[in-house]
Amino acid sequence: MSIKECFDALLGNGSAAQVRIIRNIRIPRVLAALIAGAGLSVSGLIMQTNLNNPMASPATLGVSNAAVFGANLSIIAFAGGFLSTGNNLSSYTTGANPYSTSLMAFIFSTISIVVILGLCRLRSFRPGVVVLAGVAIGSVWTAATTILQFYATDVGLSAAVIWTFGDLGRATYKTDIIMAIVVVVGITVFIITSWRLNALLSGDAAAKSIGVNVNTLRFISMLIASMITAVCVSFLGMIGFVGIICPHVIKKILGQDHRVSIPGAALSGSILLLLADTLSRSMGNGSALPVGAITSMLGAPFFLIIILFRKEGRS
Amino acid sequence: MLEIKDLTFRYSKRAPLVLDKISLTLNNGEIGVVLGKNGSGKTTLFKNILGIEKPDSGSITYDGKDLLKLSRGARAAYIAYVPQDIQFGDLTVFDTVLMGRMPYFGLKAGKEDETITLNILEDMGLSELVSRNANELSGGERQKIAIARALVQEPKLLVFDEPTGNLDIANEQLILKEAKRVAKEKGIGILTSLHDLNQALDLGTKFFFIKNGKIEYQGGPETVTETVIKEIFNADVEIIEHDNRRIIITR
Numbered sequence: 001m002s003i004k005e006c007f008d009a010l011l012g013n014g015s016a017a018q019v020r021i022i023r024n025i026r027i028p029r030v031l032a033a034l035i036a037g038a039g040l041s042v043s044g045l046i047m048q049t050n051l052n053n054p055m056a057s058p059a060t061l062g063v064s065n066a067a068v069f070g071a072n073l074s075i076i077a078f079a080g081g082f083l084s085t086g087n088n089l090s091s092y093t094t095g096a097n098p099y100s101t102s103l104m105a106f107i108f109s110t111i112s113i114v115v116i117l118g119l120c121r122l123r124s125f126r127p128g129v130v131v132l133a134g135v136a137i138g139s140v141w142t143a144a145t146t147i148l149q150f151y152a153t154d155v156g157l158s159a160a161v162i163w164t165f166g167d168l169g170r171a172t173y174k175t176d177i178i179m180a181i182v183v184v185v186g187i188t189v190f191i192i193t194s195w196r197l198n199a200l201l202s203g204d205a206a207a208k209s210i211g212v213n214v215n216t217l218r219f220i221s222m223l224i225a226s227m228i229t230a231v232c233v234s235f236l237g238m239i240g241f242v243g244i245i246c247p248h249v250i251k252k253i254l255g256q257d258h259r260v261s262i263p264g265a266a267l268s269g270s271i272l273l274l275l276a277d278t279l280s281r282s283m284g285n286g287s288a289l290p291v292g293a294i295t296s297m298l299g300a301p302f303f304l305i306i307i308l309f310r311k312e313g314r315s
Numbered sequence: 316m317l318e319i320k321d322l323t324f325r326y327s328k329r330a331p332l333v334l335d336k337i338s339l340t341l342n343n344g345e346i347g348v349v350l351g352k353n354g355s356g357k358t359t360l361f362k363n364i365l366g367i368e369k370p371d372s373g374s375i376t377y378d379g380k381d382l383l384k385l386s387r388g389a390r391a392a393y394i395a396y397v398p399q400d401i402q403f404g405d406l407t408v409f410d411t412v413l414m415g416r417m418p419y420f421g422l423k424a425g426k427e428d429e430t431i432t433l434n435i436l437e438d439m440g441l442s443e444l445v446s447r448n449a450n451e452l453s454g455g456e457r458q459k460i461a462i463a464r465a466l467v468q469e470p471k472l473l474v475f476d477e478p479t480g481n482l483d484i485a486n487e488q489l490i491l492k493e494a495k496r497v498a499k500e501k502g503i504g505i506l507t508s509l510h511d512l513n514q515a516l517d518l519g520t521k522f523f524f525i526k527n528g529k530i531e532y533q534g535g536p537e538t539v540t541e542t543v544i545k546e547i548f549n550a551d552v553e554i555i556e557h558d559n560r561r562i563i564i565t566r
Contacts, residue, residue, distance in 0.1 A: 192422055199414055201404025206461075208367050209396035210468065211388035211418040255448070256405040 025169075032171030032179065033274040036232040037242055039183035041269025042262055043225035044243030045250070046190055049197050049258070050218050050225075051127040058229035058243035060131060061222065062112045062138030067233040069141040069148070070108030072160045074101040076152040101163065102175075102234040109230030112137055117219060117226075125218040165290035166239035168277045175235045182231045186224045187266055193217065194258040201256055239292045242269050245299035252306045272299055317341040317364075317472055317504055322373035324363055333359045335528040337373070341521060343471065344502040346494065348509055348519035352548060356528040357508040358399075361474050364506070366390050377471055391418035395465035399476040401457050403449040408460055411449040412436060415464035428467075435466050439493070455486030462493060466501070473497065475507035479514060491518050512544065512552075512563045536561070 009018035010027075043058035051060065059065070078100070116133050123129040149157055190197070196217050199207040204214050232239070250264040276294040283289055317340065324334040333356050341347045349357045362368040364375055366387060375382045377393050385393070395415070403411050409432065416428040436442050439459055444452065449460055458478065465473055475494065479487040491514060498505050509515045515522065522539055524532040524547045531547065532538050544552050544563070551566040 195414065195417055195420075195422065195424075198404055198406060198410070199417065201402070201406070202411075202414070203398065203400070203402040205362070205365075205367050206396065206398050206402065208387060209365050209391060209394070209398075209474075210415055210464075211391035213387050251405070257410060 028171045028173050028176055029168045029277065030274065031173075031176045032168045032236060033277045034270040035176060035179045035183050036168070036236055036239065037246075037269035037271070037273030038187065038266035039179065039228040039232050039269070040239060040243045041246035041250075041265040041272075042183075042187050042190060043228045045247035045258075045261060045265045046197070046221050046225040047243070048247055049200055049256075050222055051131055052200075053127060053131055054248065055244070056131065058225060059138075059233075059240075060134045061116045061226045062134050062141055063109045063226050063229045064233050064238055065138040065141035065145070066108040066112035067105035067230060068164050068238065069145045070104040070106070070234075071101050071163045071237075072145050072148050072152075073108070074104035075160045075163060076148050076156040078104075105234035106230055108141070109226070109234060112141065113223065113226040113230065117223060121219070125215050125222075130222070164238050166237040166292035166295075167288065168236055168273075168291055169288055170236055179231055179235060182228055186228045187262065189224055190221065190258070190262050193221065194262065197221070197258040198256075237292070239273065239295060241292070241296040241299055242272055245295070245303045246272055248303060249299075249306050316343060316378060317506070318374075318376045319364070320374045320376075322360075322363060322370050322375065324359060324368060324370045326368075333528050334363065334370070337525075337528070337530055339523055339530060339533055341472070341504045341506060343504050344498050345520045346498050346505045346507065346518055347521040347523060348507055348515045349523045349525055350509070350512070350515060350547065351525035355525045357525060358476060359528075360525070361396075361476055361506070361508070364472075365394055365396050365474055388418045391468060391470075393470060394472045394474060395468040395470035397458070397461045397465050397473065397475045397478065399480050401461045403457065403460070405448055405450055407446050408441065408449050408452070409433075409436070409445040411460055412441075412463045412467055415467035418468060431469075432467050435463050439463050439466075453486075454482050455489055458482065458486065458490050459493065462490070462497070466497065466503075470503060472504045472506065475505055477508055477510065479509065479511065487514070494518060512539070515539075516561055516563065539563075 005014055005018060006022055008014045009022040012019055014022070040058050044056070047056040047058060047060050048054060116130070116137050119133050120130045149160060152160060196212050199210055199212045200214065200217070207214050229243070246268040247261070247265050250261050250268055254260045254264050272295055273291070276298050277291050279298065280289040280291045280294045319337055319339050322334050322337040323332060325332050337360060349360065351357055359368065363370045366382070370383070380393070382390055382393060412435065413424055413428060413432045416424055416432065420428050436445060439462070441459060441463060444456065449457065452460070478490050478494065482490065494505055494507070495518065497503055507518070509518065516536060516539060519536070521535060522533065523530050524538070524543055526547050532543050539554070541552055541554055544550060552563050553566055555562050555564060
């Protein structure tokens with residue numbers, strides 16, 4: 001379709017097929033890229049600030065591993081939800097519940113978040129403890145997934161593996177709305193607490209001395225960042241690297257001030273994921289390549305240029 | 316006046332006492348220097364006063380107000396902190412200092428907060444640095460910015476943990492001069508710790524000798540004697556008079 005045909009279809013002036021493609025397939029997909037890209041990128045930024053760790057990502061609390069386990073359990077053990085990629089629209093109308101796999105992924109992500117934050121509360125959310133607890137619990141989910149896949153049928157295994165590839169084609173208006181609510185509420189809370197997040201950059205003791213309740217801030221912001229990730233991963237599968245690349249690039253370009261870096265990270269995440277999805281559809285020879293792989297391929301070289309050639313501050 | 320009574324603290328139930336019935340007083344405008352060996356409890360005492368750690372028992376009051384009952388934000392309006400290890404994010408000097416107004420502005424800084432910040436920056440001779448990245452400045456400048464951030468909190472007490480720890484001699488002098496000026500001109504009480512006993516004598520008006528979590532001696536400059544230093548630090552020193560100043564030299 002040409003650009004003009006796309007706009008015509010968007011306005012309802014194209015053929016029925018064109019209108020259906022644009023309104024029911026492309027637009028939900030584009031919206032999903034914008035929403036999930038912003039959500040994952042901002043979640044990564046918040047995790048990096050909270051844990052004072054440049055390698056922290058939205059998945060640090062084992063969210064993605066837990067989501068993969070939940071989805072695998074749904075697909076392999078219960079044969080639920082959609083057993084194909086989002087390229088197959090019929091999957092939304094077959095099966096007992098088209099959202100059962102996403103629901104299972106979300107339930108297990110939430111369990112992971114609650115368990116890790118609950119455990120970390122014992123040690124006052126010390127960044128090192130949170131990261132290690134995330135790695136430990138994440139590896140438990142990965143091990144459980146491996147065992148599950150060992151007993152899976154060929155079809156089940158293939159469907160489960162395909163689910164883990166990030167795919168924006170699974171998005172519908174309904175999933176977009178759910179993701180948008182969580183992402184918009186989350187980003188709004190982060191923007192409101194920008195000054196407090198800035199204070200964390202001075203270290204816990206200094207932040208506490210200027211009145212910041214560090215433990216509460218860390219608990220709430222990590223919970224929100226993880227919930228954003230859980231919702232996005234549950235609906236779209238694993239989309240790696242957006243949550244690491246975009247926050248780093250934005251911090252290098254705009255600095256660490258959260259009043260600027262949060263909107264910046266949201267915008268860059270949206271753009272990267274949209275660009276990656278467009279490329280994934282163009283390069284796949286008829287079927288979309290996993291968008292997570294494209295985000296890494298697109299982002300990594302840019303990321304390397306930024307970290308290798310840009311002048312460093314004292315920090 | 317800061318008044319601490321019978322302050323007791325341990326890091327966990329089974330751990331040994333780190334602070335053992337600490338009692339001290341510090342008047343407004345006084346500079347109190349806490350002296351003791353590494354691990355004697357100086358930083359833990361500061362953390363308890365600041366509310367970073369919660370004491371097991373005892374009381375901390377300022378002008379009769381129970382600081383332990385105040386919220387973190389309300390306490391920040393009484394006590395400010397200049398940590399030993401100063402960290403800033405990649406923020407401008409102005410924003411870094413403005414952050415100290417958080418106990419007053421909550422979510423977004425107002426005009427008054429900005430004016431107070433600019434005044435303090437000007438007062439401390441930092442006006443030219445306002446739009447510089449705080450992370451890219453020298454050690455002495457960073458220390459001054461941390462002091463400025465503490466001062467915009469408009470505190471009644473400033474806790475200053477080893478202010479000269481990582482500075483060269485020129486910056487040491489600069490920071491000690493600044494601390495004296497703040498105490499004198501603004502009437503803010505300063506509680507600090509120093510390893511250099513001569514700097515302590517130069518700066519302090521009141522001295523607290525701490526050993527194994529207990530304050531063994533406290534008082535004015537006359538408290539600093541060869542015997543006390545021997546007992547607290549297990550070090551042989553001689554105190555000599557020179558140019559109306561007392562100087563401590565090792566034997």
